Amino acid sequence: MKDNSGKQAHWNHIFRDKPEESLGWYEQDVSYTLDFFPEGILAEPQTIFIAGAGTSQLVDGLLAMGHRLILNDISDAALAKLRGRIGKQDAVIWLAADLSQALPDDLPPVDIWIDRAVLHFLIDEQAIKQYFASLNRLVKSAGFVLLAEFAETGAERCAGLPVHRYSLAAMNRRMLPVFSLLKHAHYDYITPAGGNRPYLYALYQRN
Template sequence: EPSCCSIEQSSCCDSSEEDWANCVAGTLHENELIELIQKAGFKDVVCTGHTHYTTAETTKGATFSATKIPADERRENHWDGIFKNVDYTQVLWHQSSPQKSIELIEKYVKDDANIIDIGSGASYLVDNLLQNGYKNITLLDTSKTALEIVKSRIKNNKVQFICSDILNFKNDKKYDLWHDRAVFHFLLSQKEREQYFNVLANSLEPKGIAVISTFKVDGPIQCAGLDIVQYNHQKMLEELPSDLNLIESEEFTHVTPKKSAQEYIYFIIQKK
């Protein structure tokens, strides 16, 4: 029998008995449980008492209260923490030269196009676009720290910076091209992915282009300590709403600053 419960293996918890904890193998100290609950996205975690349940003379059951942290707040805290505490040029997703993104952007839009880079982080994409003559660039990221890093690096007052969670983003401005290198694959729920495409479609001009890259099927299963969803051409097709067309996809191997390989796939999507 399974040693603990999971979404797929929950039958061990199906019981009318009060003592449901018999589906869990092993015990944890109270502080370890609190840390585990916090990592699951809760704050203000407090042990509110102990129960009669025991598996040994030295163990007791426990009850906890906690407050669920909203998903957008968790994302902001996670990414801002990374850019505050880590050298961004050494994170595994960093590209010293984002050539594949540049190649695809130049293929689909001219240098007067309105471009938005979603989850821009501290990427060198904007530096390269400016060098190549692109003038109308917006950077969006949930991390204020990441945007401040780029501001101080490029020193260009024509670039627009927006600090926002992608699922909360609203803007009257319409864009010719939407670029997203590895934001979409962090959205684990169908509801979040539907909201993402709703924001995308509302942000693009008619016939506008989205360049989206994710880890591909059989590629990495996590990034920056977070779970991701892998994609291939068919899987992305199944995700797209009726107002968006997948016009091409291309696999790409990224060589990390540690010289390891990460398998990505780029999708070119057009608004109808």
């Protein structure tokens, strides 16, 4: 297994030392992501894998809607902060896994996989392949996958790290034909400092 302690330390440092509201991906209002799902999908309780939860407000929103969550992040500091905010929750499985490596065997299959600004930090082809292998293993038949990553016109770096930017065609090459594309959009996220960060949002359903 590859040593991920450097990557983990990098993210831990960010989550321990910086105010959440100053982070270049912080969102108080997560409705764009929630509303990206077709009406009704989130109305029923679902098991949802959050690829790199960070301290996202999305978690609070999904819990309030009654979903069961697998909250993953390479940063145990981010997870500790999130746990401090949401408290002990029966509906949560906590996981501090590096998505460039295989996930534990005992995770339950999921109805929905949500990734906002995590996949684009995987640069090596081997790491990207492993990410999609995990996604393919965990997402149930007819399950949904929302990938929201830096668009081709987006920044080349984030959080001090290089990113792999995605066109729709590049994302489709990873997802089709096992999944079908349901919907996609270009979304201009504005950072707390006022910068424009173009994202590709792409929603897929497993065939």
